[in-house]
Amino acid sequence: MNPAEIPSYFWGLATLGLCLLIFPKLRPANPLHRLIVSGAAIGSILIYMTWRMVATLDLDTPGSALLSVGFFMLEVCSTLGGVLVLVVLTRRRDRLKDVSGNIRWLHVNRPSAAIFICTCNEDVGILDRTITGALNQNYPAKVFLLDDGRRPEVEALCRRRDVEWLTRPDNAHAKAGNMNAGLATLAARGEMPDFIAILDADFVALPNFMSHCVALFQDPTVGVVQTPQHFFNPDPLQHRIKGHLDLPDEQRFFFDTLLPAKDGWGTAFSCGTSSVVRTAALAEIGGFPTDSITEDMLLSIRMKEHGFVTAYLNEKLSLGLAPEGIGEYCTQRIRWCIGAMQIMRSADGLFSRKGLGWIDRMSLLETLLYWMGSFPFRLACLLVPILYWMTGLTIMDAPIGELATFLLPRILVEAFAISWYSNGRILPLLTDTSQLLVAPEIVAASCHTLLFPGERPFKVTNKGGDRSRTVIHWKLLSRFAVVLLLTVGGMLFGYGSPLAPTFFSDQKGIVAFWSMYNVLVCIIAIIVCVETPRRAEERAPISGTALFSAGDSATPVRLLDISSSGVAFANEGGWRIGDRGTISIRELGEVPAIVARITDRVVGAKILLSPQQQVALTHFQFAGDRMRTPDVSTLGSVLALIRGLALN
Incomplete structure (x- = not known):
């Protein structure tokens, strides 16, 4: 033919x-x-x-x-x-084997470590959850809360949780300036640790976060270890199309596919939160860069110019909050764009005369073209x-x-x-x-x-x-x-x-x-x-039975999910809105509760946790990785999208 x-x-x-x-x-x-x-x-x-x-x-x-x-x-x-x-994408590096191979070095040398939690205006409840994760590490690390809001209620929280509250007189250079001020405080005291972890105010570190990250620093050329960002709440697209249980968040390709590939070429870069930095390398480059509002990416470039690489550990070691609204989503993306363009125009950019190789420049070109x-x-x-x-x-x-x-x-x-x-x-x-x-x-x-x-x-x-x-x-x-x-x-x-x-x-x-x-x-x-309105708190699944006690009676209930403000259990008859009592949950003890919502299958009750119970709940939710979000999409993802569109 x-x-x-x-x-x-x-x-x-x-x-x-x-x-x-x-x-x-x-x-x-x-x-x-x-x-x-x-x-x-x-x-x-x-x-x-x-x-x-x-x-x-x-x-x-x-x-x-x-x-x-x-x-x-x-x-x-x-x-x-x-x-x-x-x-x-033709290359890929997996550092999980490096972690297991370096654990012995970690336990023999026991390098010192600290955790910086950076905050400006976040809610105290969010900070409390993050502090709990930082204190629950299986590797010793002193926790510092760097508060650019200089708020008395945050100072009180730090006293109650026994973490150090650090402030500064102004907010110059935003987050980078806040972290540099924290470094200066530790240096003045003679307490500079070997490694410092960076956590945003809404990211809860899982127990292995510090030990697995610090283990990679056995390699003296590693200046930064970055881990992926996972989110336990739906982003705006997931929330509106009702596909949170079927659709991965839109950053999964970047963290699960692209960054491991960049690490294979030696061009992975820091993404700010959920990372750990070698303080000796940080001192060599003059601290956290203030030339760009995305100081994290510029940090990796400066490290590379001084002979240090950013290692990417593709393991779920922290969970945080995705932007909950379109306004916040746009603010975040515009900030990333501005920061990347500032880097391109800086002395460390695409045409820098400093010690960047061709592959580093190719990576910068790919960012610019994006x-x-x-x-x-x-x-x-x-x-x-x-x-x-x-x-x-x-x-x-x-x-x-x-x-x-x-x-x-x-x-x-x-x-x-x-x-x-x-x-x-x-x-x-x-x-x-x-x-x-x-x-x-x-x-x-x-x-x-x-x-x-x-x-x-x-x-x-x-x-x-308020998202109500x-x-x-x-x-x-x-x-x-x-x-x-x-x-x-x-x-x-x-x-x-x-x-x-x-x-x-x-x-x-x-x-x-x-x-x-x-x-x-x-x-x-x-x-x-x-x-549309969304829950103030994301819920974690919980199984087993609990006792709902009201007056002289105690009714066993089958638990379904739980958050810091409410618990859901199976509706097996006999419940009325307004029923009050205490619900005895194995992981928390007795909690005051009032029935607020009833459907054919589910009873929702509001609960009031003590500070100790809130800490216990955070341990339950995050230490066991119960706040799961989807990592891959399937045919069900497409069906969820179609269903979401039809419902709207």
Whole structure:
């Protein structure tokens, strides 16, 4: 058969068949298999991009040329960032064996350690939980609470929990300045430990955190040990689509897939909380950097310039709070973007003359392209179909058959590769939505910071607080509503107007499919912009029986879950709202309780814990790793998404 006679979709179907046959037989632990997967994905990308450059640019008119070339340049930047990620993913390092091999060194040498808990305005209850985790380590470490809020109630908490409360007269240089002030205090006393752990105010360290991290410092070239951030509450997307039990949080790919790969190349970097730093190396670089509001990433770069590496230990050793609202989510991402751009413009950036190797510069380039390439490209992908429906202008001049021949294999191979590497930790639909929620602000912040890299105010990501009301983010919602209306209106015009046959090209079908995808993204984004009430405290599952005593009677109940403010047990009849008494729970003892909610299957009771019982509950929830969140997504994840959309 003449190749020209082969249906255009044949190559997509052939690629799909090869992916289904080959990818399941490959194993991520095999370095050769990783090379095969990345090679296949990069090859399909290069073939597509070469075809895009030589055969698709529409240069017939100034308007079409500007649109076509402009979109292509954005596509090049975004694609180059993706290719660099695929190159990084060809390696991977697992340091769990290093930990077990170094435990003997740890117990023989017993290096000194301390824990810094950094806080500014977090709730005392959140701090109390974090202090409990820090005090519950199986390796000795003195705990210091660094309070930039200088609050009497936090001082009282520290006295009650027997940890040291450290403050300073001002908040210069934000978190980095706070930690440097803590270092100066210890140095003045002559109490500088060998290693210092950094915990954000909302992160609870599990018992093995210190021992497993410090064990990796047997290697004298290790300056920082970073561990992954896991979250015990749903992020805004998980919460709104009701998929918390099925969907991993959107940072799982970064922590579980990308950082182990970067560690394989020696380019892993500190992410702030849940890390441990060698104080001798810290003194050599002059303390925590204050040149960027993301001092953690810059810390690793400075360490690298002085011969120290950041080791990434991919083990769940702490649990914290994900941003609970869209506002907090956007604040956090914008801060990360500004900090990364400050680093790019600094003396330690991409074109630094300091001791950075080519692989370190490649890693910085990948970071730059992520912030400067992927977000503008996402915006363009949302807006280009609207422009097509309004004006008929296209981003490429190519028959739909050729587009299918070159684009389908690229999409399929790249999607299968990322899914294979991440073990299902990425759902493209949600990734696109999460990026578009903050894309305009990221584009503005990245451009502004590159032009004016001076010190920017550090905005804390608020955690906790009242989440009992519905909050509608009208500015964000209206943005997506306008895009949704323009996209749907454009499609209706394209298929219903008598002008359509002459106004539109033969690519109308592919743009319609593209538009429908954008409509789905907009619908999800609009749903996420309406924040519904959520529990003030996340609950941990608890099994066994307890006795609910009221007056002279004691009723056995089957426990289901528990938090610091409530407990749920099976409804086996006879309960009324307002029933009061005490519930005797093995892990906590007797707790005052009042029935507040009754359904066909569950009874919910409010409880009042003493300070000692609160500590015991934290031990129960976190020491046993009961606050579980999903690590991979499955078909159930997709079904949960569809169900969540239907319910909303």
